[in-house]
Amino acid sequence: MFDRTFPCGACGKALPADRPEELILGRNAGVICDACRPARTEEFRLGLLRKAGVPEQMLSRAGEMRRLPYPTVAPWVLIQGTVGTGKTWLAVELLLAVKDPREVRFVDWPCFMADRQASIGHDDREDPMASLRSFRGLVVLDDLGRERPGDWATETVNLILCQRYNDAAKTVITTNLSLPAISELYGDRVASRINGSISGVWQPRWKKDRRKRIEAAA
Numbered sequence: 088m089f090d091r092t093f094p095c096g097a098c099g100k101a102l103p104a105d106r107p108e109e110l111i112l113g114r115n116a117g118v119i120c121d122a123c124r125p126a127r128t129e130e131f132r133l134g135l136l137r138k139a140g141v142p143e144q145m146l147s148r149a150g151e152m153r154r155l156p157y158p159t160v161a162p163w164v165l166i167q168g169t170v171g172t173g174k175t176w177l178a179v180e181l182l183l184a185v186k187d188p189r190e191v192r193f194v195d196w197p198c199f200m201a202d203r204q205a206s207i208g209h210d211d212r213e214d215p216m217a218s219l220r221s222f223r224g225l226v227v228l229d230d231l232g233r234e235r236p237g238d239w240a241t242e243t244v245n246l247i248l249c250q251r252y253n254d255a256a257k258t259v260i261t262t263n264l265s266l267p268a269i270s271e272l273y274g275d276r277v278a279s280r281i282n283g284s285i286s287g288v289w290q291p292r293w294k295k296d297r298r299k300r301i302e303a304a305a
Contacts, residue, residue, distance in 0.1 A: 097123035112187065135188035140195070145179045152176070154184040157225070157257060163284035166261045166291060173291035174261035178227045181259055190224035200234040200243065216243065220250050225257040232264045232272060244273050252280045 091104035096117035109116045109124070112131045119127055133146050145152075155177075158164065164181065166174045182191050199215055206214040219226070228247075234240050251258050260281065262269070266288070270278035 093118055095120040095123055097127055113189065132183075132188050136182060136191070136193075139182075139188060139191050140193035141179055141182060142175070142193075142195070145175065149179075149183060152183055153180045155180045156184050157181055158286065161284060161286040162255050162257055163251075163281065164259045164289055165266075165281060165285045166259065166289045167263070167265060168291040169263060175229055177289065177291050178229060178259045178261050182225070182227065185225060191226070192219070192222055192224065193227045194219065194229060196228050196230045197233045200240060203243065216246075220247060223254060223256055225259070226251065227259040227261070229261050231260050231262040232269070236272060241273050241277075244277055248277055248280050252284060258284070 092101040093104045093106060094100065095102055097119050100120045100122075102118060102120055106118050108118055111124075111128050112135060114131055116124075116127050116131070133149060137143065137146055164178075166177050168174050179193075182188070182193065185191050199219070202212075202215050206212040231244070248258075250256075264272065266278050266282055269281065
């Protein structure tokens with residue numbers, strides 16, 4: 088009498104019929120073999136990071152990126168540098184090391200502000216502010232300072248950063264602005280909150296605009 092088997096959902100390898108389905112990052116992965124589990128886990132992780140807002144352009148190059156453990160010396164990370172030097176890349180490297188991507192959010196700051204603006208007077212469009220302020224996981228605020236300046240932008244930054252400061256919530260900020268420039272644009276209170284929540288200013292990997300160097304070499 089032959090023993091019953093069941094194929095691995097990824098590679099088709101014959102597995103014992105009584106092998107249970109696996110739950111990976113809250114998602115049913117079906118019946119898979121040990122050899123396929125790491126690749127399926129990575130697939131699910133990237134899917135969750137995509138859902139969290141991480142740009143596809145970054146996720147498509149995840150294999151080239153490091154997995155940087157989040158620093159324990161301070162709750163916030165400030166990544167400052169000029170255009171094209173790898174600020175977003177460095178922020179995503181921090182996200183890739185998070186054990187559970189369901190606990191992260193990636194916020195393209197100029198797009199976030201545009202979505203807020205678009206929601207005004209339109210009941211069918213949700214203001215993203217409420218969900219961001221209530222989120223307690225790790226948040227990346229990418230390209231702070233690139234939005235249209237004004238009192239409304241300053242108020243939005245103040246509300247979000249003060250909430251996260253009070254919650255001691257892990258926050259990564261990428262920006263072209265220095266701390267003095269942040270103080271000038273958003274006020275001393277915002278700059279003080281940031282300065283008091285970081286252990287230092289992180290510098291991106293490249294000193295010059297990497298995208299221009301690639302175009303010049305092509």
